C-alpha cells in the first residue's frame with residue numbers, strides 16, 4: 001500500500017520558481033552563461049531546480065565540467081594535468097584562479113579562462129553545500145589523475161569491466177553521490193537514499209555508460225578508448241576491427257554486450273527515483289534517465305554507432321521530457337516501452353541473447369511488481 005502511494009504520488013502543479021535575475025551579480029550571470037555554453041540538455045533541467053539548490057547544483061556542474069576539460073584535453077601534458085586535477089578542490093577556493101593552457105579547440109576552454117567567476121560565487125553558498133562539492137571534486141580529481149596516469153602506460157585503454165566501472169564511478173557515480181547529498185542537505189530528498197549507495201552509483205553509471213556506448217565512433221576518432229578489452233576481445237582481435245564493415249555482426253555483438261551491462265542498472269534507477277519527493281528534483285533525475293534508456297534503445301542492434309553519432313530524434317526527446325516530468329508511473333512506462341523494444345530486437349544468434357532476454361524480463365517484471 002505504501003508503494004502504491006509512492007508511485008501514484010503526483011505534484012499537481014509544477015511550481016514555477018521565479019528568480020529575480022536583475023539582482024544577480026555579474027559573476028553569477030557569467031556562471032549561467034557558461035552553463036548554457038557547456039551543457040545543452042542538462043541546462044534545461046538544472047534551471048528548473050528548486051531555488052534552494054539551483055545555484056549550488058549549477059556551480060557543482062561547472063566545477064566538474066572544469067575538471068573534465070582538463071582531463072579531456074589531449075594537448076596537455078601529464079605534468080600539467082596531474083596537479084590541477086589533484087588540487088581542484090582547493091582551486092575552488094583560490095581567489096582569482098583561472099587557466100588558459102587548454103588547446104584552442106577545447107570546447108569549454110573559456111570556462112577555465114574565466115574560472116574566477118565560479119570561485120567568486122562558490123564563496124557565497126552555504127558551507128554544507130561547499131563541503132559536499134569540495135569532497136566530490138577532490139575524489140573525482142584524484143580518480144581522474146590516476147586514470148590519466150595509467151592511460152599513459154596503457155595505450156590500449158581500459159582493460160577489465162571492473163576498470164571500466166571504476167572509471168565511470170569517478171566521472172559519474174560520484175556525481176550521483178554528490179547530487180544525492182545536496183538534495184538531502186537541502187531537505188528535498190529522503191535521507192534513506194544515502195543508506196543505499198548502490199542506487200545513486202547506478203544513477204551515474206547508467207548515464208555515463210550510455211554516453212560511452214553512444215560515443216564509440218567520436219571517442220575512437222579522438223584517440224580515446226573506453227570500451228573494456230575484457231568485452232571487445234571476446235568478439236574481435238583488435239579494437240580497430242570493430243569499425244571494419246566486414247565485421248558488422250561481431251561489432252553488433254560487442255555493442256549488445258556493452259548495452260546489457262548498462263541495462264542491468266535500470267531497476268536500481270527506478271528504485272532511486274521512487275525515493276524522491278520534490279518535483280523539480282524528480283525531473284532533474286528522471287529526465288536524463290529516460291533519455292538514457294531511449295538512447296540504449298536506438299543504439300541496440302544499430303550498426304550506425306560505429307559510423308556516426310547516433311541520437312534520439314528531437315521529437316522523442318520532447319515527448320520524453322514531458323512524460324518524465326510527471327511521476328514515477330510515467331517514467332516506468334517509458335522504461336517499459338524501451339525495454340520491450342530492446343527485447344523484440346534481441347537476436348537469437350547473439351551470444352548474449354539469453355542474458356539480454358533475462359535482463360529485459362527482469363526489468364519488465366520489476367515494473368509490473370510495483371504497480
Ligand code: RWZ
Nearest residue numbers: 057060061064065068171172175207208211
Ligand atoms: C549534473 C551536477 C560534467 C554534474 C562531470 C555533472 C564530468 C564526465 C562526464 C558534472 C550525465 C554525462 C553529465 C554522466 C553526469 N564527468 N560525465 C552535475 C560533469 C552523464 C552528467 C556527464 C555525468 C557526466
